[in-house]
Amino acid sequence: MPDPNPNSKTESSSVIALGDRHPFNLRSDVDQLIAKDDRDTALRRLGELWSRDPGSGTASFVISRIEQLREKSGDKLHLAKFKVAILRSFTVEPIVPLLRAEAFAYGIDLKVHVGDFNTYVQDIIDGHGSLYRFSPDAVVLAVRADQAAPELWHNFADLAPDAAQDAAQRVVHSYEQWIGTFRKHSQAALIVHSLEHPALPSLGVLDDQSEAGQSGLIRKVNRELRRIAAGFHGVYTLDYDALVSRHGAEHWHDERKWLTARLPIAAGHLLDMAREWMRFIVPLSGRTAKVLVVDLDNTLWGGVIGEDGMAGIKISAEYPGAAYQALQRTLLDLSRKGILLAICSKNNLDDAMEALETHPGMLVRAKHFAALRINWTDKSQNLREIAQELNVGLDALAFLDDNPFEREQVRAALPEVTVIDLPKNSLEYASAVRNSAVFERLTLSSEDQLRTEMYAAQKERAGAEQNFQSKEDFFRFLEQEAELEPVSELTLARVAQLTQKTNQFNLTTRRYTEPQIAEMAKQPEWNVFSIKVRDRFGDHGLVGVAITHDQTEHCEVDTFLLSCRVIGRTVETALLAHLAESAARRGRKRLVGWFLPTKKNAPARDFYPQHGFEQQESNGTGSMWTLDLPSSTLHSPDWIKLVTAESKSGGKN
Amino acid sequence: LTATTFEQVRNIASDIFGVSSEKITAESSPETIENWDSMQHLNLVLAIEEKFGVQLDPEDIEQMKNIGAVAALVDKMQSAAP
Numbered sequence: 001m002p003d004p005n006p007n008s009k010t011e012s013s014s015v016i017a018l019g020d021r022h023p024f025n026l027r028s029d030v031d032q033l034i035a036k037d038d039r040d041t042a043l044r045r046l047g048e049l050w051s052r053d054p055g056s057g058t059a060s061f062v063i064s065r066i067e068q069l070r071e072k073s074g075d076k077l078h079l080a081k082f083k084v085a086i087l088r089s090f091t092v093e094p095i096v097p098l099l100r101a102e103a104f105a106y107g108i109d110l111k112v113h114v115g116d117f118n119t120y121v122q123d124i125i126d127g128h129g130s131l132y133r134f135s136p137d138a139v140v141l142a143v144r145a146d147q148a149a150p151e152l153w154h155n156f157a158d159l160a161p162d163a164a165q166d167a168a169q170r171v172v173h174s175y176e177q178w179i180g181t182f183r184k185h186s187q188a189a190l191i192v193h194s195l196e197h198p199a200l201p202s203l204g205v206l207d208d209q210s211e212a213g214q215s216g217l218i219r220k221v222n223r224e225l226r227r228i229a230a231g232f233h234g235v236y237t238l239d240y241d242a243l244v245s246r247h248g249a250e251h252w253h254d255e256r257k258w259l260t261a262r263l264p265i266a267a268g269h270l271l272d273m274a275r276e277w278m279r280f281i282v283p284l285s286g287r288t289a290k291v292l293v294v295d296l297d298n299t300l301w302g303g304v305i306g307e308d309g310m311a312g313i314k315i316s317a318e319y320p321g322a323a324y325q326a327l328q329r330t331l332l333d334l335s336r337k338g339i340l341l342a343i344c345s346k347n348n349l350d351d352a353m354e355a356l357e358t359h360p361g362m363l364v365r366a367k368h369f370a371a372l373r374i375n376w377t378d379k380s381q382n383l384r385e386i387a388q389e390l391n392v393g394l395d396a397l398a399f400l401d402d403n404p405f406e407r408e409q410v411r412a413a414l415p416e417v418t419v420i421d422l423p424k425n426s427l428e429y430a431s432a433v434r435n436s437a438v439f440e441r442l443t444l445s446s447e448d449q450l451r452t453e454m455y456a457a458q459k460e461r462a463g464a465e466q467n468f469q470s471k472e473d474f475f476r477f478l479e480q481e482a483e484l485e486p487v488s489e490l491t492l493a494r495v496a497q498l499t500q501k502t503n504q505f506n507l508t509t510r511r512y513t514e515p516q517i518a519e520m521a522k523q524p525e526w527n528v529f530s531i532k533v534r535d536r537f538g539d540h541g542l543v544g545v546a547i548t549h550d551q552t553e554h555c556e557v558d559t560f561l562l563s564c565r566v567i568g569r570t571v572e573t574a575l576l577a578h579l580a581e582s583a584a585r586r587g588r589k590r591l592v593g594w595f596l597p598t599k600k601n602a603p604a605r606d607f608y609p610q611h612g613f614e615q616q617e618s619n620g621t622g623s624m625w626t627l628d629l630p631s632s633t634l635h636s637p638d639w640i641k642l643v644t645a646e647s648k649s650g651g652k653n
Numbered sequence: 654l655t656a657t658t659f660e661q662v663r664n665i666a667s668d669i670f671g672v673s674s675e676k677i678t679a680e681s682s683p684e685t686i687e688n689w690d691s692m693q694h695l696n697l698v699l700a701i702e703e704k705f706g707v708q709l710d711p712e713d714i715e716q717m718k719n720i721g722a723v724a725a726l727v728d729k730m731q732s733a734a735p
Contacts, residue, residue: 056700057668064671093692094699260711261695267702 023053030065039069043077044415050105051421054271056094059101066104079109082285084277085136085188086112087120089147091263099274106278106287106418106437107395117262118147124178127185138189138284139182140238140277144264145195145218148174152221156202156214168217172224179228179235187515189234189442191280194222196241199249233492233514236280236442243276275437282437286500286511289398289418289438291370292334293386296345296352298402300324300364302426305351315361326430328363334433335368337441338448340390340455342371344382344399349374370455379406380413390455391564393503393600398438402426443514445494445542475570475639478535482571483643484546484578487521487528494542495530498561502545503600505572506561507593507607508622525550526558527582531575533566540566548579554626555583557593560607567603574636576611578644584629591629596622658731659724665700666720669693679721701727 026049033042046062070077082103086092096112103110113134115123120143123131131139146153151167159167175192182190201207201214210216222241229235244252247269254266265273282288297304301324302314314321315328335341341364345352352374356366366372371389373382379401387394395416401407407419418438422429433439441448487495496514503509512520520526531544543563549556557579562572580591595608608625609615611634616626627634636642659679666681667674670688683689689697698714701707701723707730717723 055703056696057665057704060671060696061668091695094696097696254708256708256711260714263695266708267699268706270699270703 023049023058026052027061034065034068034072037072039073039077040415042069044411047105047411050101054098054101056098056267056270059097062101062104063097066109070109077109079104079107080285080287081109081111082138082281083111083113083134083136084281085115085131085134085139086142087115087123087131087139088142089118089120089144090142090258091117091261092142094263095265095270095274098271099277102271102274102278103281106282108281108285108287110281121178124182124185132185136186136188138191138281139186140280141178141190141192143193145198148195149218149221152214152217153198161212164212164217168221171221172228175225176228179232183232183235183515187234187513187519189236189280189284189513190232191277192225192229192235192237193240194225194237196244196249199253233496233518238276238280243272247272275435278437279440280442283440283442287395287438288440288501289339290392290396290501291340291342291386291390292331292398292400292433292439293342293344293383294331295401295403295406296343296347296355296374298426299400299422299429300328300343301355301359301362305355306348310355310359313355313359315359317361320426321361323426323429325361325363327426327433330430330433331364332368334439337439337444339439340370341368342373342386342390343369344373344379344386344401346376346379347374378409380410383410383414383417391504398436400433443493443497445497472639475637478569478639479641480569480571480639481534481641481643482574483532483534484529484575485532485645487517487530491530491542492517495528495545498542498545498563499559502561502563503598504564504603505567505607506559506598506601507557507604508559508596509598509601510559512559520547531562531571533571544571544575546575546579548583550583550586550588553588554590554592555579555586555588557591560593560604564603570637570640572607573611573634574640574642576607577634577636578642580627580629580632580634584632589629590626591632592616592624592626594622594624658728659721661704662701662720662724662727665704666697666723669697669700677720679724680719682719697723705731707731 026045030042030045030049033039033045042065046065050058050062066077084099086096092114096114100110100112113130113136115131120141123129126132149167149171151159152164152171156164179190179192195218197215197218203213207213207215211220222237222239226237229237252266252269253264257263257266294300297306300315302320303312305313315324316322317325331341343352353366356362371386373386375382383397383399384394387397393416394414395418397416398418398420399407399410400420400422401410402422407421410417411419418436420432420436423432485491492514496512496517499510499512499517517528521528527546527548527550529546530542531546532542533540533544540563543566545559545561546557547559549558560576560579562575583591593608593613595605597605608627611627612632613625613627616624618624663674663677666672666677666686670686670693672686672688677686683694694714694717698709698717702709705727707727709726709730713726713730716726
């Protein structure tokens, strides 16, 4: 059989060499790299060590070496900082190193504060206590059912039916008070463990015959917890019972450790607890992937299309093709959450497209992919192009490939890309993707759900651009419409999400949570606008945020950001002109704003000077720009239709 | 078999206590290893359980007075397993 890739033989021998590197040798590699001050390679080897041999011992090693690297770099590691506090009714200390090592694998430098044993109520109430002084980004409320609902858990058989209902109600009421009090003191995200069901209910099988049994009432408490959480921004429940069930209650629990060390979770599952917390921490810290780039042969289907042909590749409802259908179903789920799919495969384009378009077993089709790179070029080059085409940073990409050589090569060339380690057995592919926290989302906006279609329209737009003589002709043809609205309940989640995720066209890169945005919107001198953009090809959805703050003489632009999908088409000019006009209408003399440079926001660097702003001051963090409003000539381009609250109500000002 | 168990236990202890494994002997104990306090003892127990797939009883844990005793205990648990 012809070998489609003449290099594959030499590649696979280096794969074996990689696979043979023993975790213990990796440790000495890391120490040598640290001694040589090769920090990037040391971090990569630490990541490899953790993915190869995760556990308590490795976690201690990884953390101690990261501390060394942090010191050597003067606290300038390329990691996102995040602070989490854990309030608890059981021993969590042994989980903390696992959590920090796992966070590191997601590029997060996690600081952890653990509340005292069983003092979670005091911790929440004491507005000046150690919890709030720590100023966490997120707080986990990890209380076990035996503590949160002692009557239901221990004394259920003693309770008359009415008393049992009352007991459940009291539990719900306590949580409602704790959460409400917490929100008064802190805007941090709150992750509440819901209650597990008893593995052996006090009345045996009889318990399940009524909704008012022990399990039934605990289920009721959990339903109420979900309702309470939904009533607050940034409060989420962690389905603890589902977590325990996923791993099996009898394996999850360790009664001996519970009685001797107040540690209820068996040694083998402490990492699973840490990983469940990461499913919240990763999206909260913005380290999520926006695009999943998949390989084709032996990843999306079994076999090699160029060798096995349409009849030979495995993709069907039966084994072994079923494993690949399970992965494809997972991809469709991700796509529904707004995660874009792309293909990067070494293949002949025609072979691959035939399978993608016509193979009867395929659940995903070419239309589900926002970008395709099917060629014989180096994968890291293709990934760079995909990021460019989709207007995202490399750190927004996740990469799925069955070939460990390709994975290692991408890791080395593009350390920003999340590389998912596919297990050897294809039956485990789907769960490997589902278990990765980079695809978790805590809220879902309608934009997220429509994203794939929006990118399809964008492909057409890019085609149209090439047929016009001048940019202005193209802009007129686009028939762009931008709509500015004050932030509302409906748009709050998306607005906060944009401040968290937008890196490139973002003048100040200030990250805000939903509660913080809601708080700002209440202040009369603050204006928080959401920006929607439409054009003849389709609706881009809510793609921008502007936040302004009126002072006596001037109006300051606190935040101005737009998704890269819509910049460069003068929408940004129209919006800035609107901010200037409305500030002038409110009697302000100047519009001022900071540009705070980051590694990624170069596209926004010249935005103020290009629009006639003068530099007023500059310091180590950035430069401040000002526009004199009475003499300003800034105006919205006539090819953009601007829709605002004023224009809708017929111009009340 | 005993030698490899000892090696493995020594590597785990090296990670947990932050001491290079050459410095750890069968006689190493809370008296000779600075970081070996009660919390790190629990971490050592958990790392041993996780690595060797065993569950230690409170009585066993009390016997873990030095690294040699830990290795001997792991050997005993593993040979007792069916």
